[in-house]
Amino acid sequence: GLPERVTIYEVGPRDGLQNESAVIPVEVKAEFIARLAAAGHRVIEATSFVHPKWVPQLADASELLAGLDRVPGVRYPVLVPNERGLDRALEHGVQEIAIFGSATETFAAKNLNRTLDSQFEMFEPVVARALEHGLKVRAYVSMCFGDPWEGPTPIDQVVTVGRRLLDLGCFELSLGDTTGVATPGHVSALIGAFGGPSRLAVHFHDTYGQALANTLTALREGVTVVDASTGGIGGCPYAESATGNLATEDLVWMLHGLGIETGLNLESLVETSTWLAARLGRPSTSRVVQALEKN
Ligand code: HMG
Ligand code: MG
Numbered sequence: 001g002l003p004e005r006v007t008i009y010e011v012g013p014r015d016g017l018q019n020e021s022a023v024i025p026v027e028v029k030a031e032f033i034a035r036l037a038a039a040g041h042r043v044i045e046a047t048s049f050v051h052p053k054w055v056p057q058l059a060d061a062s063e064l065l066a067g068l069d070r071v072p073g074v075r076y077p078v079l080v081p082n083e084r085g086l087d088r089a090l091e092h093g094v095q096e097i098a099i100f101g102s103a104t105e106t107f108a109a110k111n112l113n114r115t116l117d118s119q120f121e122m123f124e125p126v127v128a129r130a131l132e133h134g135l136k137v138r139a140y141v142s143m144c145f146g147d148p149w150e151g152p153t154p155i156d157q158v159v160t161v162g163r164r165l166l167d168l169g170c171f172e173l174s175l176g177d178t179t180g181v182a183t184p185g186h187v188s189a190l191i192g193a194f195g196g197p198s199r200l201a202v203h204f205h206d207t208y209g210q211a212l213a214n215t216l217t218a219l220r221e222g223v224t225v226v227d228a229s230t231g232g233i234g235g236c237p238y239a240e241s242a243t244g245n246l247a248t249e250d251l252v253w254m255l256h257g258l259g260i261e262t263g264l265n266l267e268s269l270v271e272t273s274t275w276l277a278a279r280l281g282r283p284s285t286s287r288v289v290q291a292l293e294k295n
Contacts, residue, residue: 002219005261007043008248009174009201009227010036012276014045014079015245016233018057020280026060028279030067035275036230037071039268045098048079049088055237065092077138081112086126090133097130098138098174099123101165103158106149107142107178111238120164127168139165140174140203144190145182148241152181155193162194172199174227177214179242180207184217197222204246206232211246212254219260226251231273231284247286249273 013033017024029047036044046068052059061078070076077096080086089097101123102108105116112119123139130137141162146152162173175190182204191197202218204211204227215226232247249269255262270292273284284290 002258002260003222003224005224005263006219006255007225008041008251008262008264009043009045009225010041010229010248011045011203011227011245012036012230012233012248014047014058015227015235016229016231018048018055019233019235019237019242019244020057022280024057024279026063026067029060029064030069032230032272032276032279033076034069034071035268035272037074039272040262040264042073042263043075043077046076046078049085050079050081062088062092065094075136077136080126080130082122083125083129086129094135096136096138097126098140099126099165099168099170100140100142100176101161102142103153103161104143104147104150107147107239111142111236116161120168123165124168127170131169137168137170138172138174138201139168139170140176141165142176142178142236143239144175145177145186146179148179148239155190158190159193166199172201172225174201174203174225176203177205177211178236178239180205180210182214183210184213187214187217188221191218191221191223197224201225201227203227205234205242205244206246207241207243212250215246215251216254230269231276231286231289233276233280233285244285247273247284247288249284249286249288253288 047061080097228248229245232244234245235242273289277284
């Protein structure tokens with residue numbers, strides 16, 4: 001069966017904008033987030049408190065949060081890799097953070113400057129202190145299906161890393177297909193290897209056009225939290241073969257077609273996607289946005 005309701009975890013302002021080559025003014029980011037909330041989003045990943053030299057696109061995280069108009073009932077999680085990042089997030093009254101681990105050795109080095117094992121030493125005090133402050137902590141695990149340097153990621157390795165991240169005290173684990181290589185059978189096998197969908201979310205990049213099929217498979221396995229980005233923007237600067245995320249508008253079209261509730265207004269989402277595309281200077285890659293714009 002399929003769930004009656006799905007929570008869409010919108011990553012456009014973070015995963016999307018971290019990968020833009022153009023500098024996006026902080027006012028545009030703030031308006032983007034406000035539009036997403038107005039369209040019905042209840043979880044919007046706003047930015048990252050990472051090293052500004054590593055991701056200059058999000059170096060304005062403090063400024064953005066200082067001016068953020070928080071809508072009651074909307075969660076605004078931010079990425080935090082280490083204690084320095086947590087300090088910065090706490091200064092701005094953040095109530096939810098996301099740590100981001102790697103399932104592979106090579107990506108741990110490239111994205112975190114750590115070994116597979118030493119990433120946990122970095123995350124452990126972050127989660128402990130965040131929980132002391134009453135924050136909710138999500139965990140990502142990247143390269144869950146394959147990694148451009150190491151090939152397919154062994155499923156037991158993903159489960160080991162994922163469990164270690166959850167065991168730090170995270171409420172949710174988002175399975176990241178960073179470079180979009182997953183296919184539906186692999187998705188079922190991985191969720192099965194975790195013993196079912198409990199506490200799992202999915203995060204598909206659409207590099208190979210499989211994101212929607214993979215998502216439907218995850219829903220059939222019982223997952224009810226799905227990451228997506230407006231207009232399918234996104235990618236990871238430390239995994240060059242990654243393209244954008246699953247487009248939120250395409251996901252919502254499918255979910256509403258299946259009679260699954262999202263709380264989102266598709267028309268507003270399409271409008272925001274078109275508005276954002278104009279700011280980024282290229283069309284939305286969402287097929288639904290392209291189709292509706294032609295009507
Ligand atoms: P490092 O160079 O090892 O850092 O980077 P360090 O701990 O050695 O510190 C060096 C200096 O950086 C120090 O300054 C720190 O204060 C400063 P100094 O004392 O030399 O003057 N520093 C910071 N400054 C501001 N904010 C911070 C911070 N941390 C250290 N948070 C680090 C390690 C983790 C910081 C670095 O590797 C980093 O920032 N990585 C982030 C990379 C990233 O953001 N990647 C994209 C997000 S992940 C993703 O997109 C995947 C996902 O979407 C899921 C999927 O698709 O799979 C989530
Ligand atoms: Mg991602």
